[in-house]
Amino acid sequence: xxxxxxxxxxxxxxxxxxxxxxxxxxxxxxxxxxxxxxxxxxxxxxxxxxxxxxxxxxxxxxxxxxxxxxxxxxxxxxxxxxxxxxxxxxxxxxxxxxxxxxxxxxxxxxxxxxxxxxxxxxxxxxxxxxxxxxxxxxxxxxxxxxxxxxxxxxxxxxxxxxxxxxxxxxxxxxxxxxxxxxxxxxxxxxxx
Amino acid sequence: xxxxxxxxxxxxxxxxxxxxxxxxxxxxxxxxxxxxxxxxxxxxxxxxxxxxxxxxxxxxxxxxxxxxxxxxxxxxxxxxxxxxxxxxxxxxxxxxxxxxxxxxxxxxxxxxxxxxxxxxxxxxxxxxxxxxxxxxxxxxxxxxxxxxxxxxxxxxxxxxxxxxxxxxxxxxxxxxxxxxxxxxxxxxxxxx
Numbered sequence: 001x002x003x004x005x006x007x008x009x010x011x012x013x014x015x016x017x018x019x020x021x022x023x024x025x026x027x028x029x030x031x032x033x034x035x036x037x038x039x040x041x042x043x044x045x046x047x048x049x050x051x052x053x054x055x056x057x058x059x060x061x062x063x064x065x066x067x068x069x070x071x072x073x074x075x076x077x078x079x080x081x082x083x084x085x086x087x088x089x090x091x092x093x094x095x096x097x098x099x100x101x102x103x104x105x106x107x108x109x110x111x112x113x114x115x116x117x118x119x120x121x122x123x124x125x126x127x128x129x130x131x132x133x134x135x136x137x138x139x140x141x142x143x144x145x146x147x148x149x150x151x152x153x154x155x156x157x158x159x160x161x162x163x164x165x166x167x168x169x170x171x172x173x174x175x176x177x178x179x180x181x182x183x184x185x186x187x188x189x190x191x192x
Numbered sequence: 193x194x195x196x197x198x199x200x201x202x203x204x205x206x207x208x209x210x211x212x213x214x215x216x217x218x219x220x221x222x223x224x225x226x227x228x229x230x231x232x233x234x235x236x237x238x239x240x241x242x243x244x245x246x247x248x249x250x251x252x253x254x255x256x257x258x259x260x261x262x263x264x265x266x267x268x269x270x271x272x273x274x275x276x277x278x279x280x281x282x283x284x285x286x287x288x289x290x291x292x293x294x295x296x297x298x299x300x301x302x303x304x305x306x307x308x309x310x311x312x313x314x315x316x317x318x319x320x321x322x323x324x325x326x327x328x329x330x331x332x333x334x335x336x337x338x339x340x341x342x343x344x345x346x347x348x349x350x351x352x353x354x355x356x357x358x359x360x361x362x363x364x365x366x367x368x369x370x371x372x373x374x375x376x377x378x379x380x381x382x383x384x
Contacts, residue, residue, distance in 0.1 A: 018231050019365035019373055020212010039210050040234045044246050044330040052244060052332060054236050078379070085381035101384065134326055138236040140244060142330060160367050173211035173365070175352050178381040181211055185377070187270070189277035189370040192293065 001106060002117035008148040012158035014043035016075060016122045016150060017051060019160070019183060021171035022084060023073040025053060026105065026114040027064035033105070033114050035097050036061045037088030039174040041073060049145035051126065056139050060092040069128045071143060072113035077154075078182050079168040080119040085178045110146035121169050122150035162186055193298055194309035200340040204350035206235035208267060208314045208342060209243060211352070211375060213363035214276060215265040217245060218297065218306040219256035225297070225306050227289050228253045229280030231366040233265060241337040243318065248331050252284040261320045263335060264305035269346075270374050271360040272311040277370045302338035313361050314342035354378055 008016065017023065022039045040054035053073065055062045065071045076084045087097050098105055098114065105114035108125040115123045126143030134140045154161055154169035162170045162183050171183040200208065209215065214231045232246035245265065247254045257263045268276045279289050290297055290306065297306035300317040307315045318335030326332045346353055346361035354362045354375050363375040 015368050019214075019367050020231075020234075022211075039212075040236065042212075042232045042234045042244070042246065044232065044332050050330065052234070052330065054234065081379055081381045082384050086384040131326070134323070138242065138244070138334060140236050140332075158368070159371070160373070162373060173375065175211050175378065176207050176350070179351070180379050180381065181352070181354060181375040182377045182379060183365065183373040183375075185374045186367065187273055187372050187374060189273045189372065192274050192278040 002151065004151045004153050005117055005149045006152045008150050009158065010049050010145065011047055013049035013124055013145045013148040014046050015158055016124060016148060016155065017041060017043055017073065020173055021075050021183065022174040023075055024084065024087065024116060025055060025061055026072045026074055026116065027061050027068065028112065028114055029064045029068040032064065033096070033098060034061050034064055034092030035087050035103065035114070037084050044142065050142060051124065051145065052140055052142050054139050055141050065128055065141065070111040070113055070126065071128065072108055072115055072123055072125045074116040074120045075122040076172055077119055077121045077169045078172060081172055081180050084172060108147060121154050121171065122148065124148045194343065196343045196345050197309055197341045198344045200342050201350065202241050202337065203239055205241035205316055205337045205340040206238050207350055208316060208340060208347065209233060209235055209265065212365055213267050213375065214366040215267050216276065216279065216308060217247060217253055218264045218266055218308065219253050219260065220304065220306055221256045221260040224256065225290060226253050226256055226284030227279050227295065227306065228284070229276050236334065242334060243316065243337065244332055244334050246331050247333050257320055257333065262303040262305055262318065263320065264300055264307055264315055264317045266308040266312045267314040268364055269311055269313045269361045270364060273364055273372050276364060300339060313346050313363065314340070316340045
């Protein structure tokens with residue numbers, strides 16, 4: 001466990017993924033588990049907090065999520081760029097990626113999904129909202145967030161705080177082919 | 193028109209939104225038009241390029257998109273932070289936001305959607321893929337990209353290039369309440 005993690009209120013959960021970070025999708029069923037990277041996710045509802053995520057139908061993750069009806073999104077910090085790219089480029093059918101890459105995970109409070117806190121800055125544990133048509137036609141799965149937490153050094157009171165003194169906790173946004181942009185410089189809009 | 197804009201090949205279109213930028217959703221039908229901000233969009237398929245975007249059922253944009261079967265996503269650069277926030281906080285039912293904020297738009301090549309190039313760094317013109325259930329249950333609309341283009345100073349050969357010499361062309365990622373993180377610092381993952 002990461003002692004800096006604090007629960008995130010349901011009404012603030014969408015903020016965790018509002019800015020489009022690349023996430024790790026974790027899953028487990030009957031003793032098997034997996035972790036993959038996903039650049040394609042978004043919130044779809046504030047209350048109850050719901051999200052959509054693209055999980056290709058050929059992946060092992062999809063198999064586990066369909067079987068368990070649950071998954072988690074763990075948000076890697078900049079420190080995990082290499083790992084995020086690595087777990088996005090091999091299949092959990094062949095290896096246990098947690099063991100292969102030395103990824104520590106603990107079972108989530110709501111659904112027992114594997115939660116990664118070392119190097120990650122937040123997680124959202126989700127119940128699958130079965131939608132057979134969009135899962136088939138668009139590889140798009142919907143989920144309702146039942147529990148969420150974030151590293152209080154970078155997310156507190158419903159707000160991200162990317163600063164010069166917490167660079168390894170800034171989120172990653174995959175541009176493609178292993179290139180990421182890091183969420184660092186923040187600006188505030190002025191009223192027009 | 194912005195002379196720096198160059199067509200983006202269909203197989204590269206998903207790259208434009210892969211890293212989670214906040215977008216402007218533009219729409220038009222029978223002489224009425226609108227522009228709203230949306231933080232919630234994502235690619236769902238590479239080929240053909242398809243995307244999902246959350247458009248609340250109460251918005252004027254939703255009404256226009258349903259009527260025309262088309263929309264565009266225009267990706268604002270950092271120079272448009274104030275405008276992006278402004279068009280996300282008023283309704284096009286009451287005012288023509290293009291006129292109110294002096295936003296120039298030209299009709300798209302595929303579907304005639306209003307395309308914003310001044311201050312924007314890319315656009316994707318999309319045909320709505322009608323999905324009544326997800327539009328109703330999750331406010332989530334799917335679209336297929338029929339044409340796309342990007343400012344060649346920041347996106348060329350299928351890749352973003354956020355550099356110190358093009359800061360106003362960096363994409364915006366909404367954190368909430370008018371705070372944006374700007375896509376500036378890029379890193380490349382190393383093999384593990």
